[in-house]
Amino acid sequence: MRITARDFFAVLNSMRLMPSAAFVGELQRITGHDAVLDRPDDLMLYEYDAGVRKCTPVSVVFPQNTQQVAQIMKLASSAGFPLVARGAGTGLSGGAIAPEGGVVVAFARMNRILEVDAANMRAVVQPGVVNQQLSDNVAHLGLYFAPDPSSQKACTIGGNVAENSGGPHTLAYGVTVNHVTGLRVVLPSGEVVHFGGKAAECDGYDLTGFMVGSEGTVGIVTEITVRLLRRPERIATLLAIFETIDEGAKTVAAITAAGVTPAALEMLDGWTLRAVEAACHAGYPLDAGAVLLIELEGLAEQVEEQAEAVRAVCFEQRAREVRRAKDENERTLLWKGRKNAFAALGRLAPSYYSQDGVVPRTKIPAVLQFIGSVAEKYGLRIGNIFHAGDGNLHPLILFDPRDPAQLELVQVASRDILERCVAVGGSITGEHGVGLEKKNLMPLLFTDNDLDVMLSLRNAFNAAGVLNPGKLFPTTRMCRETSGPSTNPVLQAEGM
Amino acid sequence: MSTAEVSLDVARELRAICGDDKTRERPAGGVYVSPATAEEVAAIVRLANERRLSVGAAGGSTERGAVELNTDIVLHTAQLTEVEHYDHADLTVGVGAGMTVAQLNDVVGADNLMFGADPPLQERCTIGGLLSTAAHGPLRHGYGAVRDYCIGVRFVTGDGRRAKGGGRVVKNVAGYDLMKLLIGSYGTLAVITSASFKLFPRPRQTRTFLGEFAKANEAIAFRDRVVRSPLAPMCLELVSAGARKMMRPEMDEDAWVVCVRAAGSDAVLGRYRKELGTAISREVDGEGERTMWKVLGDFPRAMSGAGNIGPDVTLQVTGPPSETLAIVETVQTTAAESGAEVGMIGRAGVGHVQVTIRGVSQNLAEQVRTIVERLGQLRNGLSVKAVGAQNPWPVRPASLESMRAVKRALDPNNILRGREIA
Numbered sequence: 057m058r059i060t061a062r063d064f065f066a067v068l069n070s071m072r073l074m075p076s077a078a079f080v081g082e083l084q085r086i087t088g089h090d091a092v093l094d095r096p097d098d099l100m101l102y103e104y105d106a107g108v109r110k111c112t113p114v115s116v117v118f119p120q121n122t123q124q125v126a127q128i129m130k131l132a133s134s135a136g137f138p139l140v141a142r143g144a145g146t147g148l149s150g151g152a153i154a155p156e157g158g159v160v161v162a163f164a165r166m167n168r169i170l171e172v173d174a175a176n177m178r179a180v181v182q183p184g185v186v187n188q189q190l191s192d193n194v195a196h197l198g199l200y201f202a203p204d205p206s207s208q209k210a211c212t213i214g215g216n217v218a219e220n221s222g223g224p225h226t227l228a229y230g231v232t233v234n235h236v237t238g239l240r241v242v243l244p245s246g247e248v249v250h251f252g253g254k255a256a257e258c259d260g261y262d263l264t265g266f267m268v269g270s271e272g273t274v275g276i277v278t279e280i281t282v283r284l285l286r287r288p289e290r291i292a293t294l295l296a297i298f299e300t301i302d303e304g305a306k307t308v309a310a311i312t313a314a315g316v317t318p319a320a321l322e323m324l325d326g327w328t329l330r331a332v333e334a335a336c337h338a339g340y341p342l343d344a345g346a347v348l349l350i351e352l353e354g355l356a357e358q359v360e361e362q363a364e365a366v367r368a369v370c371f372e373q374r375a376r377e378v379r380r381a382k383d384e385n386e387r388t389l390l391w392k393g394r395k396n397a398f399a400a401l402g403r404l405a406p407s408y409y410s411q412d413g414v415v416p417r418t419k420i421p422a423v424l425q426f427i428g429s430v431a432e433k434y435g436l437r438i439g440n441i442f443h444a445g446d447g448n449l450h451p452l453i454l455f456d457p458r459d460p461a462q463l464e465l466v467q468v469a470s471r472d473i474l475e476r477c478v479a480v481g482g483s484i485t486g487e488h489g490v491g492l493e494k495k496n497l498m499p500l501l502f503t504d505n506d507l508d509v510m511l512s513l514r515n516a517f518n519a520a521g522v523l524n525p526g527k528l529f530p531t532t533r534m535c536r537e538t539s540g541p542s543t544n545p546v547l548q549a550e551g552m
Numbered sequence: 553m554s555t556a557e558v559s560l561d562v563a564r565e566l567r568a569i570c571g572d573d574k575t576r577e578r579p580a581g582g583v584y585v586s587p588a589t590a591e592e593v594a595a596i597v598r599l600a601n602e603r604r605l606s607v608g609a610a611g612g613s614t615e616r617g618a619v620e621l622n623t624d625i626v627l628h629t630a631q632l633t634e635v636e637h638y639d640h641a642d643l644t645v646g647v648g649a650g651m652t653v654a655q656l657n658d659v660v661g662a663d664n665l666m667f668g669a670d671p672p673l674q675e676r677c678t679i680g681g682l683l684s685t686a687a688h689g690p691l692r693h694g695y696g697a698v699r700d701y702c703i704g705v706r707f708v709t710g711d712g713r714r715a716k717g718g719g720r721v722v723k724n725v726a727g728y729d730l731m732k733l734l735i736g737s738y739g740t741l742a743v744i745t746s747a748s749f750k751l752f753p754r755p756r757q758t759r760t761f762l763g764e765f766a767k768a769n770e771a772i773a774f775r776d777r778v779v780r781s782p783l784a785p786m787c788l789e790l791v792s793a794g795a796r797k798m799m800r801p802e803m804d805e806d807a808w809v810v811c812v813r814a815a816g817s818d819a820v821l822g823r824y825r826k827e828l829g830t831a832i833s834r835e836v837d838g839e840g841e842r843t844m845w846k847v848l849g850d851f852p853r854a855m856s857g858a859g860n861i862g863p864d865v866t867l868q869v870t871g872p873p874s875e876t877l878a879i880v881e882t883v884q885t886t887a888a889e890s891g892a893e894v895g896m897i898g899r900a901g902v903g904h905v906q907v908t909i910r911g912v913s914q915n916l917a918e919q920v921r922t923i924v925e926r927l928g929q930l931r932n933g934l935s936v937k938a939v940g941a942q943n944p945w946p947v948r949p950a951s952l953e954s955m956r957a958v959k960r961a962l963d964p965n966n967i968l969r970g971r972e973i974a
Contacts, residue, residue, distance in 0.1 A: 253933035260949030265732025315753035516961035
């Protein structure tokens with residue numbers, strides 16, 4: 057079942073034997089001449105995602121239907137070149153970065169909403185549909201798609217499925233997997249299969265649930281059936297302002313302890329707040345230590361009671377002030393600051409590194425203090441803007457990527473932070489995925505046996521590693537089975 | 553090797569793993585064993601692999617009784633009841649697979665928390681059984697399926713590897729989502745030894761509003777009204793006239809009932825009353841409400857003893873909600889043709905109907921087969937599960953080939969045969 061080192065190098069060698077011009081021609085035959093890129097200046101646009109890693113693909117192909125994806129898959133399997141599916145490239149963990157010698161399968165041309173079934177609150181979409189566009193498209197029916205990553209104006213639902221993306225409102229409604237009921241999948245064999253459908257339960261194993269978040273290592277999804285939710289009749293958006301980070305952080309667990317589950321519960325520390333305010337003019341207080349952005353949704357009577365309860369908890373926890381958005385405009389402005397925060401930090405440094413650790417809610421105050429000490433230890437600037445309600449931290453470390461020493465320092469600091477997250481019972485990723493970025497941190501969470509079980513499942517479908525090789529599984533421990541040599545310096549440094 | 557031979561030879565080795573008092577030969581051949589730790593579970597499964605013996609896990613026997621398992625080794629989870637972690641302020645808990653749902657609610661109830669699932673017979677239904685069968689009860693409507701709040705799982709694969717997926721935090725995408733894979737796999741891939749869950753605040757006050765309707769289509773139209781309203785009830789259950797007769801044979805009413813359970817303050821409950829309007833004929837709260845939901849949740853298994861013992865067969869049918877009426881009518885028409893008595897009850901808001909068929913003649917199996925066939929003709933996308941059956945999916949799953957690939961990856965010697973995937 058498992059791929060051996062010998063098998064792997066056989067694949068790698070056959071890959072080298074096939075001159076790229078030959079399979080580019082084959083790809084063009086499948087998808088049409090205008091649907092394949094192979095000029096270096098075009099390929100440069102596909103060598104990165106929203107993280108810090110790069111690798112130039114040998115080609116980019118734009119399939120227009122499932123059959124073409126299946127043909128591409130068969131070609132890749134027989135010719136021995138690896139594939140990676142790509143949506144909008146907004147990922148932060150390197151999931152859509154091409155493997156060495158790999159071809160990017162880009163879904164920009166499979167971007168149609170195939171069906172909206174309002175009666176059953178479902179939609180069937182192609183993977184290239186932009187997250188926000190689906191919600192916009194069904195808004196007139198009073199419906200929306202709940203997962204709302206900060207990149208939702210650009211990111212695709214196919215990418216959301218691959219990474220099991222979250223967002224602020226997943227606190228109450230769950231991440232992508234809780235909103236997908238069916239998939240059409242092309243397996244590495246080229247076979248097209250259906251998992252699940254519109255029904256809330258499926259026959260057989262929950263392979264839909266297994267596929268979501270498998271980071272493109274099991275199959276390529278070409279059709280997605282999603283749940284739509286009904287828009288709530290009342291939304292209350294509160295901004296609770298605190299003098300210190302610690303008071304804000306302690307309030308998070310206190311709100312939950314009061315029996316209230318907000319739709320969203322976000323935190324920004326004072327430093328980030330000021331950076332965001334300078335760029336977005338969201339109306340955030342410039343002198344605060346931290347703010348919590350709290351959203352309550354549902355039946356009007358319930359929302360009003362919860363808003364009162366939350367306000368009371370905030371004041372008990374020494375909030376200086378609790379504001380409530382008066383109307384949709386004010387609400388939009390408060391969220392604009394949150395959703396554009398990462399971009400706003402671009403004004404302060406050439407780049408940033410966003411981490412995605414998770415801790416139990418009650419550990420947030422201690423872990424934020426720890427992050428402060430890490431910043432001090434390495435002389436780095438670290439901002440915190442994150443999904444506090446579910447303990448999903450996003451420490452943002454500013455740095456200059458032109459300075460290799462800085463990048464190295466940033467990665468050491470990141471590792472320190474994630475090790476602490478795991479030590480207090482948390483995880484290395486809440487919504488960004490493992491990808492290239494955190495694959496070598498997987499042993500912090502998982503034993504050899506755990507990883508071996510996952511690997512045997514990957515190999516059940518993708519034994520030859522044609523799909524997204526070198527991702528998710530650690531190369532430090534399992535290099536024999538998952539990766540080969542690389543000429544890319546960043547990847548090489550990581551043992552790829 | 554026949555089960556009779558197994559009992560003599562293997563029982564000795566199982567005693568070495570679990571102790572004399574935790575190993576017992578079955579009268580019909582084979583061995584019962586009750587491991588105390590995940591290590592012991594792994595040792596049992598490895599032994600089974602060495603000897604090519606079949607293993608079936610048994611919990612509270614609420615679906616398929618341990619006595620019905622025809623595996624060489626029946627592995628009871630009764631001793632796996634440890635609380636691995638309980639972080640009440642974080643609303644998370646991790647417990648052994650042998651703990652019952654009622655015990656779990658006792659553990660967390662003191663902190664005004666609750667577990668999100670209320671499967672039938674909670675005093676007996678174990679966490680392992682709940683996960684393996686993806687069982688649910690009326691809370692499925694408001695709190696989601698167990699796949700939505702199971703955040704970690706520890707297990708032993710069919711080839712004896714002790715492993716885990718997920719963790720202890722409510723948000724976590726590290727590694728493959730093995731919770732999803734194991735939930736509803738009926739123990740055919742791994743023996744679940746423990747699992748972690750997100751918990752929910754226990755509502756301070758609840759009330760149930762009952763609407764009675766002469767016909768199924770009227771009841772389903774009322775369901776649609778509730779689903780499209782701003783209301784977000786905890787439970788939204790449809791009960792057929794036939795199910796009511798099975799529950800209370802002395803009743804001669806012939807109405808379908810929709811039960812809407814709401815949580816909240818007096819103001820919130822008042823809003824429910826206003827929105828639901830004149831369709832509501834009765835309200836229940838307090839002890840009466842609790843008893844009512846227990847009777848509904850346990851139906852029909854409370855009456856027929858363990859699993860399918862007795863004259864009933866139960867199917868779990870789930871489709872897109874727009875198909876509910878077609879499901880109900882198909883079942884009724886087919887049952888009437890063959891003279892079978894049927895009771896239907898279900899989480900109508902999510903498109904689920906539990907169909908209980910009681911044969912008046914000897915050919916119950918034939919009647920069930922006809923119903924399943926007709927349901928299969930309805931439309932693609934219907935999920936049908938047969939409660940307690942050796943093969944839980946009477947309609948061949950479209951993903952069968954992929955399922956087999958997964959089965960081979962985790963249980964290459966096909967050791968786990970308490971249920972079969974066809």
